[in-house]
Amino acid sequence: MKKRVSLQGFPVDIVSFESALNIAMSAVDNGENMQIVTINPEMIEAAKRNKDFTNILKQAELVVADGVGIKIALKLKGVNQERIGGVDLSRSLIEKCSQNNLRLALLGAKDEVMNTLVKKLKDEFNNINIVFAHNGYFSNENDILNQIKEARPHVFLCALGSPKQEFLIYRLKEMLQGCVMIGVGGSFDVFAGFVKRAPVVWQKLGLEWLYRVIKQPQRIKRIFPTLPIFLFESIIDSVKK
């Protein structure tokens, strides 16, 4: 079961990793669509300036806490929540597809990343049923959406970066049935081995973001001043309650 709390007006579901996975799989079993958002401070700050994005975040069936900033903001409200990252959740969804012979669709990342990813998944899971795979650089969005619709996936992983991936999933949701759809950011680059994930110790310390900034210094622009602003507003938000 999940409990939903509000962070500065944006929803976050309080769930364990296992329950998030079970909730997603029950949606597939019940023939329902589910948009999963892995929410982080950058998304919340972006949504404050974009009404459509705000509405998409609010209508998502499952919103899990990604990023240490969200964890801290929840803590300020007295809520303990483990971090549920897109990389881990999508990895588990892929495993579920393999175990239960579910149709998997993949969209996003550069063409060479996608080709390597498909090869790797087929090597690792010999019964994986990939019904759609396309890189994330296209101009014909309607064609792409129609092709995914035709493929009738049970699980759709979308790695276009935020908010592009959340907008596309929102459109696709109207066209599918019984599909779990999740925006997974740079996860395909990690799965395909093009980007190295932070060592587990860094992850456990909540410093994965710092590792990524060190490896890709251009990411600093995303974090500053967004993260301090978000944390400051989270303090105000927690005092109000």
Ligand code: UDP
């Ligand atoms: N990307 C894409 N199409 C685009 C823009 C980005 O497929 O038009 C991909 C990009 O190649 C990368 C991912 O989206 O694989 C975004 O990764 P990023 O590290 O920015 O996402 P984060 O994990 O920070 O959300």
